[in-house]
Amino acid sequence: MNVDLAFKRKILDIMVGGHKISYCAQCGQCNDVCPVSHRTGSRYNPKDIVLFAAMGFRDALVNHPDMFKIWGCTGCESCDEQCPASIPITDIILEVKNEMCKEGKCPPFFIESTKTIMQEGMAIPAQAAINKRREQMGLKPAPEGPKEDMKKLTMALGLDKYLMK
Numbered sequence: 001m002n003v004d005l006a007f008k009r010k011i012l013d014i015m016v017g018g019h020k021i022s023y024c025a026q027c028g029q030c031n032d033v034c035p036v037s038h039r040t041g042s043r044y045n046p047k048d049i050v051l052f053a054a055m056g057f058r059d060a061l062v063n064h065p066d067m068f069k070i071w072g073c074t075g076c077e078s079c080d081e082q083c084p085a086s087i088p089i090t091d092i093i094l095e096v097k098n099e100m101c102k103e104g105k106c107p108p109f110f111i112e113s114t115k116t117i118m119q120e121g122m123a124i125p126a127q128a129a130i131n132k133r134r135e136q137m138g139l140k141p142a143p144e145g146p147k148e149d150m151k152k153l154t155m156a157l158g159l160d161k162y163l164m165k
Contacts, residue, residue, distance in 0.1 A: 008056030030079035121145020
């Protein structure tokens with residue numbers, strides 16, 4: 001496996017907190033509390049992601065044939081709360097996801113959801129049925145999302161390049 005020093009530096013920068021660096025002791029507590037790991041067994045393993053990322057094995061993570069190995073993370077942060085070394089595991093996984101997106105290796109649902117947010121200003125735009133129920137309850141229609149702001153933000157971040165591949 002090749003070591004990507006720039007990627008390794010990014011990960012180590014995430015692991016630095018205050019005046020110390022957090023080292024993963026491979027205790028497995030992150031796996032023990034991970035709801036995805038519980039339901040999928042060895043298919044999803046946050047401990048392995050942290051280990052490979054900290055060692056700089058970017059290509060092994062980004063090019064893994066099973067996208068679920070990375071994209072299985074729901075971002076619940078249970079692993080972050082349990083980690084005795086206070087490693088921001090969720091942030092590391094997010095960085096790996098970002099690297100995958102840069103290469104167009106995002107799951108289709110992610111790209112479609114992001115496009116919807118970019119176009120509508122929210123992930124799930126208000127539907128007629130929702131507004132009908134709101135009206136029955138004496139509520140105003142659901143507010144629209146900040147469409148123009150989201151378009152500007154998407155363009156400023158360069159996400160449009162990745163979404164339109």
